[in-house]
Amino acid sequence: MINDEPMLDLPCKMDHLQFKQRFYEFLDYYQDGGPIFLKICGESACNGIVNDYTSVLAKKFGAALVSLEHRYYGKSSPFEYLTTENLRFLSSKQALFDLAVFRQYYQEYLNAKYNISKVENSWFVFGVSYPGALSAWFRLKFPHLTCGSLASSAVVLAIYNFTEFDKQIGESAGAECKAALQEVTKLVDEQLQSNGSSVKKLFGAVSLKNDGDFLYLLADAAVIAFQYGNPDVLCTPLVDAKKNGKDLVETYASYVKDYYLGQFGASVLTYDQQHLKNTTPGVEESADRLWWFQVCTEVAYFQVAPQNDSVRSSKIDTRYHLDLCKNVFGEGIYPDVDMTNIYYGGTKIAGSRIIFTNGSQDPWRHASKQTSSPDLPSYLIKCHNCGHGTDLRGCPQSPLSIEGNAENCTSPEAVQKVRQQMIEDIDLWLSECQSIEGGMISSA
Numbered sequence: 247m248i249n250d251e252p253m254l255d256l257p258c259k260m261d262h263l264q265f266k267q268r269f270y271e272f273l274d275y276y277q278d279g280g281p282i283f284l285k286i287c288g289e290s291a292c293n294g295i296v297n298d299y300t301s302v303l304a305k306k307f308g309a310a311l312v313s314l315e316h317r318y319y320g321k322s323s324p325f326e327y328l329t330t331e332n333l334r335f336l337s338s339k340q341a342l343f344d345l346a347v348f349r350q351y352y353q354e355y356l357n358a359k360y361n362i363s364k365v366e367n368s369w370f371v372f373g374v375s376y377p378g379a380l381s382a383w384f385r386l387k388f389p390h391l392t393c394g395s396l397a398s399s400a401v402v403l404a405i406y407n408f409t410e411f412d413k414q415i416g417e418s419a420g421a422e423c424k425a426a427l428q429e430v431t432k433l434v435d436e437q438l439q440s441n442g443s444s445v446k447k448l449f450g451a452v453s454l455k456n457d458g459d460f461l462y463l464l465a466d467a468a469v470i471a472f473q474y475g476n477p478d479v480l481c482t483p484l485v486d487a488k489k490n491g492k493d494l495v496e497t498y499a500s501y502v503k504d505y506y507l508g509q510f511g512a513s514v515l516t517y518d519q520q521h522l523k524n525t526t527p528g529v530e531e532s533a534d535r536l537w538w539f540q541v542c543t544e545v546a547y548f549q550v551a552p553q554n555d556s557v558r559s560s561k562i563d564t565r566y567h568l569d570l571c572k573n574v575f576g577e578g579i580y581p582d583v584d585m586t587n588i589y590y591g592g593t594k595i596a597g598s599r600i601i602f603t604n605g606s607q608d609p610w611r612h613a614s615k616q617t618s619s620p621d622l623p624s625y626l627i628k629c630h631n632c633g634h635g636t637d638l639r640g641c642p643q644s645p646l647s648i649e650g651n652a653e654n655c656t657s658p659e660a661v662q663k664v665r666q667q668m669i670e671d672i673d674l675w676l677s678e679c680q681s682i683e684g685g686m687i688s689s690a
Contacts, residue, residue, distance in 0.1 A: 265324035267344060269314045269352070270295050277308030278360070281368040281393070281676055284349065285313045286384075288377035289537040291320030291530055299638040299650030299665065300372055306669070307676065309370075310356070314348045316341055316377075318536050320529055328525045328532060330575045333539050339589070341380060345371075346388050368679040370672060371395040374635035375610065378402075382615075383590050386597035393679040394599035396668065399634045401613040403592040404545040404583035407564055409552040410612035411469075416557050418472040418607040423481035426488045427468055427557050430498045434464060435559055437495070448499045450507060451514045458566040463517040464498075465549070465558035467506040472607050475631040475642035475655075479505055510644065522574045535574070542571035546581035547613065597622065599675050601668055605632035605643075623671060625664040629657035637664055 272295050283304055285295060292315035295301075304311050315322040318336045325332040349369060357365055369392045373381035378400030385395040416424045437445040438457055446452045446460055454460040471480035480501055487497040506512050515521045516534050527535060541547060548567040551560045571579045591597075593615045602624040604611035611626075618624040631641050632655060640647035641655035652661035 263324070265317075265322070267315055267317060267322040267348070268292070268320070269312060269348065271352075272301075272304070272311040275301075275305045275308060276310040279365075279367065280308035280310065281370055282352070282356070283307075283309045283311050284345070284369060284371045284392070285311060286345065286371065286373035286377035286380045287313050287315050287319070288373070288375060288380070289316065289319065289540070290533045292316065292322075293320070296646065297648055298635075298646070299640065302649050303669070303672070307672070310367075312352055314345060317344055319533055323532070326526070328527070328535055330539075330579070332525075333536070333575075336536060336539055337544060338380060338383065338540070338586075342384055342387055345380070345384055346391055349388075349391050368393050368676050370676065372398070372638070373400065374398040374638055376401060378614075378635075379590075382595060382597065382600045382602070385600050386590065386595060389598070394601070394672065394675040396601045396603070396638075396672070397615075398603045398638050399605065399608055399610055399614060400602060401545070401547065401610055402590060402595055402615055403613045404547070404581070404586040405613055406546045406548060406581065406583050407550050408547050408613065409550060411547075411549045411609040412465075412552055412556050412558050414607075414609035414612060415469055415472060416555065418477065418609070419468075419481060419557070422485045422488070423477075424557060426481075426484040426494060427498075428555075429488070430484075430494050431464075431557065431559050433495050434461070435561070445495070448496065450499075450503050451517075453514060454518055456519055458561055458570075459517045459519055461559040461561055462566075463514065464502065465562060466517075467502045467512070468557065469549075469609060470506060470510060470512070470644075473609060473634045474510075474644040475605075475607070475633045475636070476505075476644075477607065477631060519570060519573055522570075538570070538574060539579075542575055542579050542581055544581060544583075544586050546583050548581075593617070595622070599671075601625070601671050603627065603637040603664060603668070605629075605634060605636040607631065608633040608636075610634060623667070625667055627660050627664050629655050629660050631656055632660065636661060637668065 283300060285300055292313055295311050295313050357363055371381045371384050371392050378397040379402045381395040382397035382400050382402050385392055434445060451460055451463055471477050483497055487494055522535050522538055548564060550563050551558045598621040600622050602615045604614050604626050606626060606628040615624050627636050633643050635643055638650050640650040640652040652658045655661050
């Protein structure tokens with residue numbers, strides 16, 4: 247984290263009531279009259295401003311960096327109890343209005359801080375993944391409040407049955423690793439039938455009573471290697487084990503326990519539907535229930551197994567996801583992806599001055615905009631370990647590479663090329679903002 251400012255609270259209206267949202271600022275690189283870079287926080291507690299490539303951009307452009315915590319997450323929850331009824335104000339639309347209110351609030355706050363009045367800085371919005379989608383959608387819905395946006399790995403297309411997700415895992419893994427993962431899936435499915443408690447114990451997941459939850463954990467564990475730029479951590483031992491006749495399930499279990507649950511820091515609890523039903527979780531743990539509510543009401547992204555050649559178990563199907571939504575949140579909860587895509591446009595988003603970036607190995611890129619146009623440029627970074635948010639996070643994408651260091655990407659030049667294009671776009675759009683009296687432009 248690069249911020250050294252204390253937590254600040256912003257009163258936010260909701261049905262004529264108010265709740266507090268925390269935000270952070272980092273002004274070390276800020277030059278008088280410089281732009282304000284708004285980094286959107288998403289589906290987890292926002293504990294500061296991450297020191298990724300946006301800090302390099304802030305230094306280059308003399309920008310202030312600010313981040314607003316997403317409503318309901320972290321310490322910005324309007325309710326003590328996260329019942330389904332109390333989650334009715336949790337949506338991307340509400341989050342966008344929060345950002346608009348914050349943008350106005352912070353402009354006045356900054357003016358007061360520097361004892362100036364009637365000054366409008368140029369604003370630019372940044373986000374990765376779901377916050378990347380919010381970044382694009384903010385520019386779409388509030389073009390008068392920002393000069394442009396960077397939508398990194400932005401999942402702007404709500405998808406009901408997201409079969410492309412699993413297909414990309416197979417492509418990113420390559421033939422040998424994919425075959426090993428598929429064999430693990432087959433063997434685990436068989437062992438679940440014959441001795442389920444034993445195989446769950448092997449993976450350190452005996453607490454997961456629902457077989458679907460357990461299989462989802464195993465699928466996610468593989469995903470994370472490709473999504474966050476660590477494919478060899480998974481594939482090298484698996485391929486070696488297959489070649490040398492070693493137990494593939496035990497090899498994969500070691501990876502899950504040592505890397506996914508260990509070094510990466512994932513939790514078995516995240517996959518337990520009993521945990522997801524808890525309406526009084528802690529500040530950090532609440533994100534699991536909250537994000538599933540958004541999945542089950544707005545965007546879906548159901549990571550179902552394709553009919554043929556799937557990497558994950560075929561038991562992770564549409565029914566599993568719908569049953570989870572019903573079990574955790576009750577009757578009548580259903581992801582209205584059609585309305586979400588009608589409202590925002592999906593990959594046919596009709597905004598302007600939005601940069602879309604994606605990593606070639608990232609399964610989420612199939613929910614992003616991958617076609618380019620002059621006003622909506624889209625860049626694909628191609629390399630062996632280029633995944634989720636590579637343009638801002640470098641390689642690997644997790645754990646954090648300070649200032650988005652790209653030297654460990656298998657093709658640093660591919661990352662640098664896209665970053666240079668990003669800088670040129672941002673520079674152009676900021677200069678166009680600053681050439682207009684008042685510092686802001688419309689969507690024209």
